[in-house]
Amino acid sequence: xxxLHIETTINGEPAEFLCDPHETLLSALRTGLGxxxxxxxxxxGDCGACSILLEGRLVPACLVLAAEAQGRAxxxxxxxxxxxxxxxxxxxxxxxAALQCGICTPGFIVAAKAxxxxxxxxxxxxxxxxxxxxxxxxxxxxxxxxAVLDAASEMKGTTA
Amino acid sequence: xxxxxxxxGLTRHTGGVDTIEVDAARIxxxxxxxxxxxxxxxxxxxxxxxxxxxxxxxxPGYQPLRADSEVHLVPRVAGG
Amino acid sequence: MTAxxxxxxxxxxxxxxxxxxxxxxxASYGADVAWPGMLHGVVLRSPHAHxxxxxxxxxxxxxxxGVHAVITARDLPETSAxxxxxxxxxxxxxxxxNVMARTKVLYHGHAVAAVAAxxxxxxRRAAEAIAVVYxxxxxxxxxxxxxxxxxxxxxxxxxxxxxxxxxxxxxxxxASRLELKRGDVDAGFAAADLVVERxxxxxxxxxxxxxxxxxxxxxxxxxxxxxxxxxxxxxxxRDASAAIAGLDPAHLKVIPSEIGGGFGGKIxxxxxxxxxxxxxxxxxxxxxxxxxxxxFRATGPTSGSRVRVKLGARRDGTLVAASASLWYEAGxxxxxxxxxxxxxxxxxxxxxxFFIEAHDVVxxxxxxxxxxAPGSPIAAFAVESVVxxxxxxxxxDPIELRLRxxxxxxxxxxxxxxxxxIGLTQVLEAARNHPHWRAPLGANQGRGVAVGFWFxxxxxxxxxxxxxxxxxxxxxxxxxxxxxxxxxxxxxxxxELGIPVERVRSNVGDTxxxxxxxxxxxxxxxYATGMAVIRAAEDAREQLKARAATIWNVSREAVEWHDGRAxxxxxxxxxxxxxxxxxxxxxxxxxxxxxxRASLYAPMAGPAFGAHIxxxxxxxETGRSQVVRYTVFQDVGRAVHPSYVEGQMQGGAxxxxxxxxNEAYVYSADGVMENAGFxxxxxxxxxxxxxxxxxxxxxxxxxxxxxxxGVGEVPIVPPLAAVANxxxxxxxxxxxxxxxxPPRVLEAIEAADAVAVQA
Numbered sequence: 001x002x003x004l005h006i007e008t009t010i011n012g013e014p015a016e017f018l019c020d021p022h023e024t025l026l027s028a029l030r031t032g033l034g035x036x037x038x039x040x041x042x043x044x045g046d047c048g049a050c051s052i053l054l055e056g057r058l059v060p061a062c063l064v065l066a067a068e069a070q071g072r073a074x075x076x077x078x079x080x081x082x083x084x085x086x087x088x089x090x091x092x093x094x095x096x097a098a099l100q101c102g103i104c105t106p107g108f109i110v111a112a113k114a115x116x117x118x119x120x121x122x123x124x125x126x127x128x129x130x131x132x133x134x135x136x137x138x139x140x141x142x143x144x145x146x147a148v149l150d151a152a153s154e155m156k157g158t159t160a
Numbered sequence: 161x162x163x164x165x166x167x168x169g170l171t172r173h174t175g176g177v178d179t180i181e182v183d184a185a186r187i188x189x190x191x192x193x194x195x196x197x198x199x200x201x202x203x204x205x206x207x208x209x210x211x212x213x214x215x216x217x218x219x220p221g222y223q224p225l226r227a228d229s230e231v232h233l234v235p236r237v238a239g240g
Numbered sequence: 241m242t243a244x245x246x247x248x249x250x251x252x253x254x255x256x257x258x259x260x261x262x263x264x265x266x267a268s269y270g271a272d273v274a275w276p277g278m279l280h281g282v283v284l285r286s287p288h289a290h291x292x293x294x295x296x297x298x299x300x301x302x303x304x305x306g307v308h309a310v311i312t313a314r315d316l317p318e319t320s321a322x323x324x325x326x327x328x329x330x331x332x333x334x335x336x337x338n339v340m341a342r343t344k345v346l347y348h349g350h351a352v353a354a355v356a357a358x359x360x361x362x363x364r365r366a367a368e369a370i371a372v373v374y375x376x377x378x379x380x381x382x383x384x385x386x387x388x389x390x391x392x393x394x395x396x397x398x399x400x401x402x403x404x405x406x407x408x409x410x411x412x413x414x415a416s417r418l419e420l421k422r423g424d425v426d427a428g429f430a431a432a433d434l435v436v437e438r439x440x441x442x443x444x445x446x447x448x449x450x451x452x453x454x455x456x457x458x459x460x461x462x463x464x465x466x467x468x469x470x471x472x473x474x475x476x477x478r479d480a481s482a483a484i485a486g487l488d489p490a491h492l493k494v495i496p497s498e499i500g501g502g503f504g505g506k507i508x509x510x511x512x513x514x515x516x517x518x519x520x521x522x523x524x525x526x527x528x529x530x531x532x533x534x535x536f537r538a539t540g541p542t543s544g545s546r547v548r549v550k551l552g553a554r555r556d557g558t559l560v561a562a563s564a565s566l567w568y569e570a571g572x573x574x575x576x577x578x579x580x581x582x583x584x585x586x587x588x589x590x591x592x593x594f595f596i597e598a599h600d601v602v603x604x605x606x607x608x609x610x611x612x613a614p615g616s617p618i619a620a621f622a623v624e625s626v627v628x629x630x631x632x633x634x635x636x637d638p639i640e641l642r643l644r645x646x647x648x649x650x651x652x653x654x655x656x657x658x659x660x661x662i663g664l665t666q667v668l669e670a671a672r673n674h675p676h677w678r679a680p681l682g683a684n685q686g687r688g689v690a691v692g693f694w695f696x697x698x699x700x701x702x703x704x705x706x707x708x709x710x711x712x713x714x715x716x717x718x719x720x721x722x723x724x725x726x727x728x729x730x731x732x733x734x735x736e737l738g739i740p741v742e743r744v745r746s747n748v749g750d751t752x753x754x755x756x757x758x759x760x761x762x763x764x765x766x767y768a769t770g771m772a773v774i775r776a777a778e779d780a781r782e783q784l785k786a787r788a789a790t791i792w793n794v795s796r797e798a799v800e801w802h803d804g805r806a807x808x809x810x811x812x813x814x815x816x817x818x819x820x821x822x823x824x825x826x827x828x829x830x831x832x833x834x835x836x837r838a839s840l841y842a843p844m845a846g847p848a849f850g851a852h853i854x855x856x857x858x859x860x861e862t863g864r865s866q867v868v869r870y871t872v873f874q875d876v877g878r879a880v881h882p883s884y885v886e887g888q889m890q891g892g893a894x895x896x897x898x899x900x901x902n903e904a905y906v907y908s909a910d911g912v913m914e915n916a917g918f919x920x921x922x923x924x925x926x927x928x929x930x931x932x933x934x935x936x937x938x939x940x941x942x943x944x945x946x947x948x949x950g951v952g953e954v955p956i957v958p959p960l961a962a963v964a965n966x967x968x969x970x971x972x973x974x975x976x977x978x979x980x981x982p983p984r985v986l987e988a989i990e991a992a993d994a995v996a997v998q999a
Contacts (some may be wrong), residue, residue: 020361036272037265039448039500042532046918049450077265090263092639094255097883101401102262102890103269103500104449135918137448137501139887140894141926158578164937165656168419169403189837211657212290215843215943232656239579239697239762239953240447240610 011079019066028066037077048134058114077106100138151160173200256727270454270470281528284343289379289911306362309521334573346572349537356518379911386413415574428593433551438747442906451500457515458525473759483708484513504610536916540609565774577615585619587693612866613953624961649859661876663939688971692957697762698842702755703772718754724884736777738804763950768842780836846941846949850874852958856966865985877949896959
């Protein structure tokens with residue numbers, strides 16, 4: 001079967017790739033486009049390691065068909081920092097030691113961005129439920145939650 | 161004289177003896193002396209770890225012993 | 241041990257040097273790399289839990305366009321080599337048979353063949369075209385079944401090693417039996433005022449690392465090979481994969497990727513020997529990545545268990561006798577951590593009379609692998625639950641009871657030797673004095689406390705510290721960084737050389753670029769590899785002093801070192817103190833490059849204790865429980881980078897909480913795992929947990945220059961009982977079977993209510 005030719009926008013830039021009809025967006029990102037920051041933990045949408053923003057909406061890339069990217073815009077972890085400036089979430093994860101092995105970190109940062117885009121001033125409980133779709137096995141979540149709350153208050157300060 | 165303590169799993173090879181005084185400067189000499197005295201221990205000691213004065217060596221190699229060292233043979237365990 | 245030292249960098253919290261790569265997604269994990277000309281490898285796995293392999297016909301697969309290699313066990317040599325894995329030597333034959341079944345399949349998911357093809361799709365279709373004829377056998381899915389008369393036997397040649405039971409003989413599924421004893425248990429129980437005996441069961445659970453196993457192997461025409469893989473131990477991968485695939489390890493280099501979690505589960509090999517064998521046959525690189533269901537079904541979880549514990553106490557709470565019978569599932573091949581469980585079970589307590597027997601039992605489940613303090617959490621669940629019962633019965637505060645019986649320096653460990661300095665009493669006192677212990681509880685809430693123990697490993701480690709002309713340094717070890725050890729190593733080098741932490745680059749080398757090192761595991765990296773790093777930095781420092789002596793034309797012995805500077809002896813002409821940067825700038829003129837190095841074999845020293853307090857709220861209408869407060873107390877020896885020590889304490893606690901409340905392998909009657917995914921294998925998520933407070937106690941480990949004790953494994957040991965004890969406090973019901981999932985809890989609550997109504 002012939003591959004599909006997909007034209008899309010990733011992290012603000014035009015991109016194109018070939019994919020099989022049944023291929024997932026996660027696979028297309030990681031293999032066709034060399035964007036390996038988005039990780040595969042389960043391929044069934046349960047772990048959040050493949051979290052991306054598709055048209056601003058948080059989705060697991062393993063449950064999106066690559067073909068669905070046609071004509072749409074998405075943000076991956078690679079699009080969070082600007083030049084040599086880290087996104088406040090990235091900076092806070094580092095300051096709070098909110099990562100150990102780091103495999104879940106890209107997914108958490110993207111999911112946290114989606115959360116803060118929708119809810120710039122979340123409570124601890126809202127952060128915990130907002131990130132309940134992301135699994136971390138190393139940290140017990142404590143430092144991740146602190147990093148996100150700290151990023152939220154810093155980001156509120158700069159946009160106020 | 162080093163004092164060697166055997167776990168209960170090995171005492172069936174020593175007629176029930178679980179504490180043995182051995183004059184040895186290093187582990188290989190200690191093992192040789194033990195097997196000399198209790199031939200049924202031959203071949204049983206290589207799978208054990210050895211605690212020398214409290215520090216456990218998974219591989220005791222040629223570790224030296226003091227004149228009054230306390231030695232325990234201990235099952236090997238693995239971490240994760 | 242030298243006098244207490246003032247540290248400049250140890251105990252600080254610099255941002256880890258590899259952090260930016262991880263928060264931007266740039267860090268390369270096992271599956272993140274592609275090599276030119278790469279093929280994709282896929283494993284064909286057994287659909288049966290127990291069967292003889294009658295015939296494998298690979299012709300259809302081999303004929304599929306795009307397929308470059310198909311292998312079965314026939315492509316791998318028969319091996320019976322013994323090889324060091326972690327601290328224990330294992331028979332490689334079992335690992336090899338687990339990597340690819342030779343004559344029998346012993347669990348659903350057991351590998352029987354593998355295919356390498358130009359695309360993953362072609363490889364999968366070709367694997368499905370491999371025709372395997374099985375003679376299906378009845379599976380053995382529990383300890384109870386395995387030891388029952390007439391049970392199917394997994395390994396006809398198996399004999400119980402160790403101390404077989406008196407009536408042992410004939411075909412068996414009991415691979416080994418261990419005994420530990422002291423004093424006279426019968427007399428001890430006879431003299432007790434209170435005896436409590438309970439039987440506990442725990443399910444098989446998985447380490448749950450988020451990154452599946454992944455590797456690429458490239459075998460050349462000359463037999464030289466390279467493997468890139470996610471692993472806790474590149475040297476073990478080299479030695480084991482070479483032996484299993486039939487390669488010369490001298491011609492194999494293993495490059496460890498960043499690792500996305502291991503917890504003991506990535507100390508073994510699964511894919512690497514297969515990728516090598518496929519690559520050798522295809523003469524192309526072969527990439528293999530496990531799917532999540534494969535990780536559950538075909539890598540090593542930890543044992544399910546059946547444990548019976550009996551404790552006897554006097555009225556004042558003194559424990560006088562203990563007996564325990566441990567039965568641990570090894571999975572398909574011998575090797576459960578039952579022995580370690582037996583050695584840890586009573587580690588906290590001075591008990592003059594005890595008898596412990598531990599059995600390693602094979603069943604038709606995946607071969608178990610190490611999981612964070614292997615064997616200890618299961619034993620602690622049982623013992624700490626019974627200790628809790630005793631405290632309740634005698635109306636003694638549960639922490640007070642433990643303090644009365646706590647082992648201290650000079651007391652004998654259950655496995656024989658005397659303890660050196662240990663922090664159990666300090667940890668218990670910290671718990672007793674903490675506001676958590678006295679905080680009021682709300683409705684439907686209960687509080688539980690439990691302690692835990694782990695030995696912490698030593699073994700082989702190597703390190704090099706290289707100086708650059710600008711006075712910066714690079715340290716290389718062979719230990720993959722799972723939890724922040726590169727940051728800790730940078731701190732150690734900074735401390736020894738007196739240069740800022742930011743000027744130290746900390747690296748994980750491959751098996752050629754790094755001296756031999758044993759695995760990242762066993763809580764040993766900051767301790768044993770840390771010692772090697774410190775000594776390598778000291779070696780570099782001595783060389784710097786020698787260079788200063790050359791410049792000043794004085795003897796080397798006369799040169800001192802203070803605060804990052806070589807200091808000349810008093811009155812030396814034209815000599816002033818020189819910094820590392822100044823000396824390094826002169827390396828070429830004063831003798832050449834400076835490389836500090838060290839390698840050592842460290843004993844297991846610095847065993848550690850932890851205590852956890854858990855507050856649980858249980859909804860009596862649904863059986864669902866929520867951890868509302870959790871505090872972890874632990875003797876950490878010396879926290880080099882406190883943030884990452886806290887991280888170990890919190891992460892281990894979270895895994896233990898999941899083990900207690902929700903995690904379990906659920907099997908069908910045919911021996912097929914029914915919840916092989918993260919939806920139904922339910923690990924804790926952020927909304928399941930509160931903030932986890934950590935309290936670090938530092939009782940220095942005398943063997944380590946800074947007093948470091950292993951910290952990674954202890955924190956998973958107390959939670960199972962801490963949660964179960966909190967559940968008892970909240971519901972009045974003693975649960976002896978895990979997990980404490982809502983259906984189980986609700987059923988018990990309703991049964992208890994029915995009894996209460998009748999009473």
